[in-house]
Amino acid sequence: MRYLLGDERLHYFGVSYGTALGAVYAHLYPSHVGRLVLEASVDPTEDLNEEQVSQVKAVQAAFDRFAAHCAARIRHCPTGDGPEEAARRMARLADRLEKTPAPAGGGRNLDADDLAHTVSDHLDLGTDGWSPLAKALTALIDHNDGGPLSKGADDIGSADRATTPRDSSRAAQIAITCADSSLRPGFERLDRDEARIKAASPVFGAAWSTGVYLCYDWPFDGERATPQVNADGAAPVLVVGGTGDPTTPYPGARHMARALGDGVGVLLTAEEEGHGTYPQNRCVTEAVDKYLRTGRTPAVGTVCRGSMS
Secondary structure, X not given: OHHHHOOOOEEEEEEOHHHHHXXXXXXXXXXXXXXXXXXXXXXXXXXXXXXHHHHXXXXXXXXXXXXXXXXXXXXXXXXOOOHHHHHHHHHHHHHHHHHOOEEEEOOEEEOHHXXXXXXXHHHHOHHHHHHHHHHHHXXXXXXXXXXXXXXXXXXXHHOOXXXXXXXXXXXXXXHHHHHHOOOOOOHHHHHHHHHHHHHHOOOOHHHHHHHHHOOOOXXXXXXXXXXXXXXXXXXXXXXXXXXXXXXXXXXXXXXXXXXXXXXXXXXXXXXXXXXXXXXXXXXXXXXXXXXXXXOOOOOOOOEEOOOOO
């Protein structure tokens, strides 16, 4: 990108997995770091299976906040009177879908794993996804209609896995993930990790636990269990983390800022639901735009108020 643009330094905005790419670039070429924003950061200190545990806990916490809001604010809330009742209702629904998947339109069906992933996709949208999620769960529970829940959800979560994939995104995800990770555990470790992930979340644990097998027997070795991101000598890198992020949990942003090195990683905290906070949060948007225009980072410890404030 630098070569094609004719730039001496790379100016870059990376989101989610894009934060890993940006941070590794900063490690490899610190003298060519321009203005790098790492938004919704992955955790560079966790291996693939540790990441699964952290993520499933975060998505469960986000669902619990949705369930509490639904009980308090939405008439005829499909998840009941709070998080505990929501977990029971979701367990019954998952059991029903495991036996008989619900039609989801376009020849697709929605099973128990799809339920967990599509709900997670809605939670990624933050509070904007809560009302559509309540309506979609009502349609599924009351009318066995999985269409509203699948509509607009990520292909990996909502697509019927029994049909031919519409694109190569799933294959690419597996290949990239396994190339990035040197983790190739045996069956004994896999069983332990699977049980640990299941136990971490009553709603999402079963669906997330199958991820431990993603790279089992992958025919190529990965280089490291976790990426190298220390970037001593690089210009300041702005790391943005949302405290309610269900996909890249907030501690990962803290760890990323610290791992980049003193004087390099600068953490901007947003008290927001959802996966990513730019441009939804005005305070974050102003801070990021100012940094991209001028190179000036916000003061250390800056916190942007939002939906969780």
